[in-house]
Amino acid sequence: MSHPRTHRAAMHWAESLLLLLFLLLIPFSHAWSFDYPSPIANLPSLWTNNNATIPYSATYPDGSKIRAILVRPNPAWYSPFFACGFICTTPCNAFLFAIFSLSIGDPSNPAFNTSSTPRIMWTANRSRLVKDNASLQFTKDGNLILRDFDGSLVWSTNTSDSHVVGMNLDETGNMVLFDIMGKTVWESFEHPTDTLLIGQSLRQGKRLTSDSLATNWTKGQFYLTVLGKGLYAFIESDPPQLYYQRRFNITGAIVHQKINISSDGAKNNTTYISFLKGSLSAFVSFNNTDIKLFDISLPWPSSAQFMSLENDGHLRVHRWDGIMWKPQADVLHVDLDDCAYPTVCGEYGICSEGQCSCPTQNFGDEDQFFHQLDNRQPDMGCSLAIPLSCDLIQYQQLLPLPNVTYFNLGKNWITDEYSCKDACLKACSCKAVFFEYHSVSNGSCYLMPKVLSLMNYKPEVDGYNLSAYIKVQRxxxxxxxxxxxxxxxxxxxxxxxxxxxxxxxxxxxxxxxxxxxxDPFKGLAGMPTRFSYKQLREATDNFSKKLGQGGFGPVYEGKLGNVKIAVKCLRDFGHGEEEFMAEVITIGSIHHINLVRLIGYCSDKFHRLLVYEHMSNGSLDKWIFRKNPSGSLSWATRYRIILDIAKGLAYLHEECRQKIAHLDIKPGNILLDDKFNAKISDFGLAKLIDRDESHVMTKIRGTRGYLAPEWLSSTITEKADIYSFGVVVLEIVSGRKNLDNNQPEASSNLINLLQEKIKVGQVLDILDNQSEDIQLHGEEMIEVIKLAVWCLQRECSKRPAMSQVVKVLEGAIDTETSAGYDTTGKDDIFDASSPLSPSPVSAR
Incomplete structure (x- = not known):
């Protein structure tokens, strides 16, 4: 029997080749008898997201819109079509490029049927939506590129120079880029979002990631993945918490469809998920009368279906009933009941037979420690009547919850119940504790830093005995x-x-x-731990070891348990209040490997302190501005530091719920750990920018020598950080400061010096220390300098997005070549004919 993937590739080849031959024989505009876009496109092609250039559009009663670029008609008019193009929901100010299902009227009216809302099956850009007049370009070198209205790169298939000749949306909903032989070069099936279609695999290491809400296409908190030993589902947290697992010896799962003809001529449709390896041949099986998920049977009258990981953590199968998609089965339900999902009753909510309630203790009204967030919607969760405070930890107690367990108890250690409870009461980060009895004297202790939904259980039925306690405040x-x-x-x-x-x-x-x-952050979700001044004074040995001096106060080394910390004290209390608030709010609830982690803070009447992870190698400026060449960083280390900074900024600009402009990027705010991994720090001047805002107005802030030209107008975007990044890159490469009064007057400004050196073809003369690195890595240094120059454009719209910078440094795309480089606003231009003409940066 042929492998399904081989069969699918053969079908793609045959269909694509026939379509190509057909399109060569007749004009493109007459290739289809119905008034639909073709399901295939040749290169080069360009589509702009507006009704004028994409006439195949529709508006639905709920306010959503589609602009279809490719459409794959279904032979059965009552079955859904697949299309790809731009789609939005009301108020339709941001679009996805997506593959979605459509329905039409009857055969005599082939227009899109707006009574049935389209359903998204795959999307390229749910982390970054685009506006009207965004563009999708199928370039002559075979790359499919999505750009926003301002020309910034949003997404790409990265298939340049792969001999791609066409794009096809096939009958399964798979978008394929293929070469002249019909061989698949790239396909959407290999990059799933939240949905699996018939014929699509979920391969080892890949994820299905839920949407955040039913009407919101941004990434949600649940994901399903195939690992080396089975199928696993997690909810995002720090660290992620497992809520489902099914162990197999597999490398992936695939949805198939078969049609068997019986002796009486009836067709029996069977759809199933099977694993590519292992003894289990069918994980989910459907036929024309029922659905069998191990021992579960439900009606199943249709063969048109898909499987989706949804925003509540359920993995549901949907079918087409001739009018719309309807959920039919919960794939994980065989192992999980309704109460076993992490958010079924919200935070602190207790689920019992599908009903939600809050923890209670029958000692009178004065002991009601919890209340429902919404009495009309119990599944919204519960909140503490008195929030937990580390400063009042001595007045905290553990509220016992009989016959209550948790979906994932995580790591544990063996101890007695008293010591287990005592450990939670002494740890500010502990919000709940569970103790599972092994014997009379000991058992497994689980401390929980966050409490999602809880659930009732029956010890005599479930076969284990667990004590549960929730921490409450008095x-x-x-x-x-x-x-x-x-x-x-x-x-x-x-x-x-x-x-x-x-x-x-x-x-x-x-x-x-x-x-x-x-506590100015009381009530804000996701804030870091609050410490008392006494705790931090003891942790730093009365602030005895000073690490350095920040803009608003000194930084001291300390220790919390066995973990080293750095404590920044804001001495100028009144002047530094705004910076303190900005720092905690900005990075208190976000985490990235290239951002310094804020562990906690102290906020009382007289003190404002910030607690960070300790970075053993200090700030970058101490390493790149050294006078002793023997202590300088290698080129490989400097290149990695540049990439780390770029990744950190890309996360702030493009992956957070609100764009975060740091506004003070400089070597002194880049810290290095023991392995010289770089992390961005000091967010005291940062500004939050809503996704629907193009800029913010603010007073001048930052450091001289790193300020972008647009600061003169006080109209700022995240592109100000990109200018500062360009300056920092030049400083890392050259080993000298941008503004250095110790240099001769003609060389005191690094950017002006670079401009002069480019004119005479002596770019590497800007390097202070002429070391062996120039002979070994001179070409790479020049390529990185080109990238810096691109970031230093006077017009902020000409600067790249940080995601583009990352891709350049990783070798995925080339430096922009479409414009000259104007860094001064004068007549001096770095044009493409200079010795520094743009070209790809070598990957490392």
Whole structure:
């Protein structure tokens, strides 16, 4: 029997070759009798996202729009079509380039049927949506490129020079780029998003990632992946938490469809997911009367279907009922009941037989530690009546929850129950604790840093015995009153009771107000740990070891347990308040390998401190501006540092919910760990930019020598960081500062010096230390300098996006060649005829 992938490739080859021959014989505009776009495109082609250039468009009752570029008609008019093109949801100010299903009217009216909303099967750019007048270009060298309206690169197949001759949207919904022999060069099936179609594989290491909401196409928090030992589903957290696993000896899973003809002539359709290796031949099986998922049977009347990982963590199979797609089965349901999903009842919610409630303890109203976020929607979750505070850790207690467990208990260690609970009470980061009994004296202890949905269980049925405790906060007790003699009590009891009640109320209000006033981040989700000043004073040995001096105060080395930390103290308290707020809010809830991690903060009446991970090799400026050549960094290390900075900025600009402009990129704010991996730090001047904002207005901020020209107008985008990055790259390559008064007057400005050296073809003369690296890596240095010059364009629109910079450094794309390089605003231009003409940067 032939392999399904081989069969599919053969079908692609045959169909693509026939289509090519057919299109060579007749004009492109007459290739199809119905008024649809062709399912195939030749190169070069260009489509612009507007109704004028893409006439095959439709608007749906819910406000969503499509602009179809390729359409694959279905022989059965009542079955869905596949199309690719631009699609948006109301208010339709941002678009995806996607593959989606469509329905049409009857054969006499082949227009798109707007009564059935299109369903997205695959998308290229859900991390970065595009606007009207964005473009999709099928270039003459065989690359498919998506650019936004401003020309910035959003996505590419990276198939340049792969002998691609055409693009085909096939009958399974797979978009294929093929060569002259019909061989597949690139296909959307190999890059799944949240959906698997019939014939599509989920291969080892690949993921299905859910959308964040049903109406929001950005990446969600659930993902399904095939690893070496089976199928696994996770919810994103730090670290990711596993909520489903099915172990097999496999390398991937694939959805198939077969049609068997019985003796009476009836067709029996069977669709199944099978694994490419291993003993299990069918994981999910459908036929014309039922669906069998191990021992589950449900009606299944249709063979048109897909499988989708959805925003609640369920993996559902959908079928076409002739009008619309309808969910039919939950693939994971054989192993997971409704309560086993991480967000089924929201944070702190307890799920019992599909119903949600909050943790309670029947000691009276004063002990109601939780309340529902929305009484009408219990599945929204619960919140603590009094938020946990590390400064009041001595007034925290563990609330027992009988017969409650968690979807993933994670790592554990063996101890007794008392020590397990005590460890949680002493750890500020611990929000809940679970203890599984092995014997009378010991068991497994699990400390939970975050609490998602909980669930009830029955020990006698499930076969294990687990104690669960949730950490709750109490307020400090009121002052103790003195004991009165009986006579005084009888005389003044009513007055004393009234006074005590008033005092208690006043104390509670004062404590509550003190907590709110002293913690400006109270109530904000995802904030790092709050420390007391006493904790950090002890961690730094009374601030005895100074690491350096920041813009708003010194930085000290410390230790929390066995973990080294760096504590930044804001001495100029009033002036540094805005920077403190910006730093915590900006990076408190984001994590990336090339951003310095903010562990926590201290905020009280007199102190503002920030706690970071310790970076053993300090800041970059100490390494690249050294006078002693023997201590300088190798070219390989400097190249890796440049790439690390670019990846960190690309994450801030393009992958966060809001764009983050750092606005103070310089070597002093780039820190190096023990392996010289670079991480961006110091977000005190950062600005958040909404995705629908093109710029922000702000006062001048940053460091002289790294400020982009547009600061003169105070109209700033994330492109200001790209200019600063270009300056830093030149400094890393040259080993000298951009503005250096110790240099001769003609050489004090590095950018001006570079411009002069380019004119005479002596680019590498800008290097301070003429070392062996020039002989060994001179060409690579020149290529990186070209990239820096591209980033230093006076007009910010001509600078690349940081994702482009990363791809250039990784060798995936070339440096921009379409324009000259104007870094000064004067008449001096780095044009393509100069010795520094752009070309690809070597990958490392």
């Amino acid at each position: 307020l400090p007790p009121p002052p103790r009153r003195k004991k009165l003699n009986p006579t005084a009590y009888h005389v003044g009891a009513p007055i004393i009771v009234a006074v005590i009640c008033i005092i208690i109320l006043i104390i509670r209000k004062i404590v509550k107000k003190k907590m709110e006033d002293e």
